[in-house]
Amino acid sequence: MTTTADDKETPATAKSGRDPVRMMARRQAWNPLEFVFWLAALASIFLLPKSYLLLNDIAILALFALSLDLLLGYAGILSLGHAAFFGLGAYAAGLFSIHVSAEPVIGLLVAGAVAGVLGFLSSFLVLRGSDLTRLMITLGVALMLLEVANQARSITGGADGLSGMMMDPILGLFPFDLWGKTAYIYSLTTLFILFLIARRLVGSPFGLSLKAVKGNWTRATAVGVAGNRRLIAIYTIAAVYAGIAGGLLAQTAQFVSLDVLAFQRSADGLLVLVIGGTGYLYGGLIGAVVFKLMHDIVSALTPQYWLFWVGLLLVVIVMLGRERIFAGPRQVVVWIGNRFGAGRRGER
Amino acid sequence: MLTILFDGVAYGMLLFVLACGLAVTLGLMNFVNLAHGAFAMAGGYLTVVLMNGYGVSFFLCLPAAFLVSAVLGAVLERALYRHLYNRSHLDQVLFSVGLIFIAISAVDYFYGARQQIITLPDILRGRIEILGVPVGVYRLFIIAMCALIMVALQYVLAYTRFGSRLRAAVDDGRVARGLGINVGAVFAITFAVGSGLAGLGGALGADILTVDPTFPLRFMIYFLIVVTVGGTSSITGPFVASLILGVADVAGKYYVPAAGSFVIYAVTVGLLLWRPYGILSREGAR
Numbered sequence: 001m002t003t004t005a006d007d008k009e010t011p012a013t014a015k016s017g018r019d020p021v022r023m024m025a026r027r028q029a030w031n032p033l034e035f036v037f038w039l040a041a042l043a044s045i046f047l048l049p050k051s052y053l054l055l056n057d058i059a060i061l062a063l064f065a066l067s068l069d070l071l072l073g074y075a076g077i078l079s080l081g082h083a084a085f086f087g088l089g090a091y092a093a094g095l096f097s098i099h100v101s102a103e104p105v106i107g108l109l110v111a112g113a114v115a116g117v118l119g120f121l122s123s124f125l126v127l128r129g130s131d132l133t134r135l136m137i138t139l140g141v142a143l144m145l146l147e148v149a150n151q152a153r154s155i156t157g158g159a160d161g162l163s164g165m166m167m168d169p170i171l172g173l174f175p176f177d178l179w180g181k182t183a184y185i186y187s188l189t190t191l192f193i194l195f196l197i198a199r200r201l202v203g204s205p206f207g208l209s210l211k212a213v214k215g216n217w218t219r220a221t222a223v224g225v226a227g228n229r230r231l232i233a234i235y236t237i238a239a240v241y242a243g244i245a246g247g248l249l250a251q252t253a254q255f256v257s258l259d260v261l262a263f264q265r266s267a268d269g270l271l272v273l274v275i276g277g278t279g280y281l282y283g284g285l286i287g288a289v290v291f292k293l294m295h296d297i298v299s300a301l302t303p304q305y306w307l308f309w310v311g312l313l314l315v316v317i318v319m320l321g322r323e324r325i326f327a328g329p330r331q332v333v334v335w336i337g338n339r340f341g342a343g344r345r346g347e348r
Numbered sequence: 349m350l351t352i353l354f355d356g357v358a359y360g361m362l363l364f365v366l367a368c369g370l371a372v373t374l375g376l377m378n379f380v381n382l383a384h385g386a387f388a389m390a391g392g393y394l395t396v397v398l399m400n401g402y403g404v405s406f407f408l409c410l411p412a413a414f415l416v417s418a419v420l421g422a423v424l425e426r427a428l429y430r431h432l433y434n435r436s437h438l439d440q441v442l443f444s445v446g447l448i449f450i451a452i453s454a455v456d457y458f459y460g461a462r463q464q465i466i467t468l469p470d471i472l473r474g475r476i477e478i479l480g481v482p483v484g485v486y487r488l489f490i491i492a493m494c495a496l497i498m499v500a501l502q503y504v505l506a507y508t509r510f511g512s513r514l515r516a517a518v519d520d521g522r523v524a525r526g527l528g529i530n531v532g533a534v535f536a537i538t539f540a541v542g543s544g545l546a547g548l549g550g551a552l553g554a555d556i557l558t559v560d561p562t563f564p565l566r567f568m569i570y571f572l573i574v575v576t577v578g579g580t581s582s583i584t585g586p587f588v589a590s591l592i593l594g595v596a597d598v599a600g601k602y603y604v605p606a607a608g609s610f611v612i613y614a615v616t617v618g619l620l621l622w623r624p625y626g627i628l629s630r631e632g633a634r
Contacts, residue, residue, distance in 0.1 A: 136616075148610075267445050311447065311448065
């Protein structure tokens with residue numbers, strides 16, 4: 001699983017000495033392709049004014065997948081119910097804007113916090129038992145929330161959905177417009193900020209210890225990594241991220257329906273990660289772009305049977321082998337990184 | 349009160365027949381097959397189509413559902429599943445979720461999204477009184493069938509040559525192969541029988557489980573609960589778990605309908621907190 005960039009970097013780090021500070025700096029260094037990626041995202045604001053709605057969807061899905069990647073790619077926790085946090089965040093942001101304050105940024109923080117609390121609490125259940133138990137618990141938590149949202153009609157609107165949100169301008173400066181431009185810039189900015197935090201996080205000693213726990217629990221705990229605490233922390237963080245993604249959806253769509261909690265959404269997140277690859281953060285972002293574009297094209301052709309194509313894609317990708325399909329592109333990225341980016345940083 | 353208990357037991361027995369195939373593939377072969385419900389759905393739809401389209405008797409539909417699902421399972425096992433036995437759980441989950449989606453949209457395409465209804469034969473309708481408790485004949489039939497299956501399974505696993513081969517293949521595939529056991533064939537047969545039982549369960553429960561395209565997703569959580577709570581070391585564990593789950597679900601929906609499926613989740617969480625590795629297994633044994 002983890003034959004990623006790190007393994008390939010090992011000889012190089014050995015050459016530059018065993019200085020841990022330098023090694024960490026090297027892990028943090030930016031690959032030029034990363035600049036290209038974010039510049040392209042920035043450019044999309046100006047170049048694609050007609051597709052703000054789609055772009056906004058992509059940004060939100062990317063954030064959701066990013067949070068799932070933190071779990072799956074860095075901690076090795078397989079979740080079938082990540083939509084629980086997404087949906088909880090969406091409902092929290094929606095209800096907050098209706099009943100308390102319509103300021104978007106505060107709403108997002110609330111969404112993240114609420115989802116984080118649930119993540120923290122449910123992490124104790126997730127820690128127990130095997131992969132199988134985790135699958136069941138994560139799925140069960142999501143189904144439970146769906147049940148609550150469905151039954152508590154007076155609060156959540158039940159199957160009719162939650163509507164009636166009127167968002168204030170962001171920070172009192174930028175009002176939401178009809179074409180979704182503000183919404184997209186808002187989502188993209190949020191995604192970028194959270195991405196930077198995640199990037200810093202996984203490159204930190206904390207991130208390294210997570211990978212150690214994922215690689216071999218027994219050895220990691222033997223060298224003094226508190227495995228349980230690491231998992232609780234990352235599970236909570238991932239829940240916060242997913243909650244914020246849900247909050248973004250609620251605020252930009254100004255509507256929350258039951259499907260924010262549906263199993264379909266969790267599965268979509270997994271598929272996005274499978275398309276983009278796990279364990280290097282960009283997987284979720286790239287996967288989200290590909291997934292949404294594909295969705296757009298296929299739905300235009302056969303609107304009803306999108307689910308079939310998702311299923312077929314999943315089966316085909318797994319049968320062909322994820323590693324085999326994505327090994328090529330990944331090597332190119334690593335090569336460019338070593339050649340132009342990280343090398344120079346290392347000499348400093 | 350007793351009627352609810354009875355209905356719960358019938359429901360739990362049905363869940364056991366549906367899930368016991370999964371208990372074997374998942375517990376013994378360590379393959380996370382979330383698409384297990386798709387085989388049950390195949391059995392359910394076959395029953396519906398045969399009964400409503402061709403007027404076949406319900407009692408003939410049951411073996412037919414078993415056979416068709418078993419053949420389907422065998423074909424898929426040989427064609428796709430066996431390549432994934434040694435893959436990571438992530439791959440297995442993705443693969444089987446993909447299969448679920450395909451199954452759902454295929455069924456939706458051919459039969460539409462609405463719920464399918466069958467008319468039970470007269471002999472299974474109505475109620476009779478046993479010791480003063482009115483019980484539905486259909487549910488009594490389900491209990492009898494499931495008890496029979498349970499006993500047969502236990503017998504095959506514990507006392508036959510095939511059972512010991514299966515246990516050997518699971519405990520240590522390499523040594524079993526060295527002893528001349530055809531491990532691939534044993535797994536294939538097991539998988540097929542497990543799928544067949546799911547199909548049989550789907551056919552048996554066609555009247556109370558509501559057969560529609562979302563079937564595999566709706567019951568995925570039930571299957572997972574049965575297997576995780578029951579533990580994977582024996583058949584008895586999942587059986588007990590199914591009974592608890594069935595009774596809890598029926599009682600919960602009867603007494604506190606507002607809570608919906610909440611009761612079973614609460615029960616599940618409680619059981620798992622108490623025995624994280626299953627109710628009957630020894631601590632940490634896997």
